[in-house]
Amino acid sequence: MPIKKQELIKLDRMDRSILEHLQQDGSLSNQELAEKVGLSPSPCLRRVRALEEAGIILKRATILDHKKLGLALTAIILIGMDRHTPERFSAFEEQIAEYPEVQECYLITGQDADYMLKVVVPDMDHYHHFLLNRITRIQGVSGVHSSFVLRRVIDSTALPLGYLA
Template identity: 60%
Template sequence: MKLDRIDRRILDVLQRDGRISNLDLAERVGLSATPCARRVKRLEDSGLIIGTVTLLDQSRLGLKLTAYIGISMDRHTPDRFDAFEAQVRDFPEVMECSVVTGQSADYLLKAVIPDMQHYERFLLGKLTRIPGVTGVHSSFELRRVVQNTVLPLDHVENDTEV
């Protein structure tokens, strides 16, 4: 599918306010309501829009600690990686998990937990019990400087095929 200037504007507005009404969205992007709704549906059907979420205040929920955790595995085999990934997907503390390169770790996790006591239980009771985990290196966030959920769209030119 091709994206034009209006599609990019729709995506930008929806990233910033997923609860905006179709009427308000149409007004912000310069369309009437029906063509705007059709475009949003087309963007959803194409897979560019994959969902809508509500962002919560982590700190006000008592999740005061953010940990970045490097995980090293004993073997680099598909079975070992699949088993690790299946287990870590079920941990509600894990916000992100990525396979990484250029570090001593095989995975980098971002986890949110209430405090160090809970982190210790998460580390010893869950992470280190996954078969194949041989090393864990944790760093803790002191202060968040940037938190952004809006993807940049400036590189997408008019009528770019996506």
């Protein structure tokens, strides 16, 4: 079944301003947001709701400091699969979605791997357990390569909206 190309949604300067402010602080009240972008509250709320209904704003989240919560080890894991079939990939993705340690999972190209995961755990002992008792037990996993984050240089969830002008 062919995938349909999504139609891009045109955003004006005000929509981009709203999105930039919400990316910086998703907890802004409508009143605060309206003041920051120079609108009255009612039109501001209408625009935010329209951005939500269009699927541009997917959700609002609270970002936690993982180290202060004792989650000091971040691993990037490249995973190779034994067969490249939709069923094998689907089964892997369903299984990996059940693991709260996995913050991000990407199906990738250009590497000797099929998936790239970002995993956060307390320490190396927990990582070792996660790797041996979860990842390597998923049917179809044929190779695992782990790298560990020494320092976060850039850690942003904000999208670069300047390209939309």
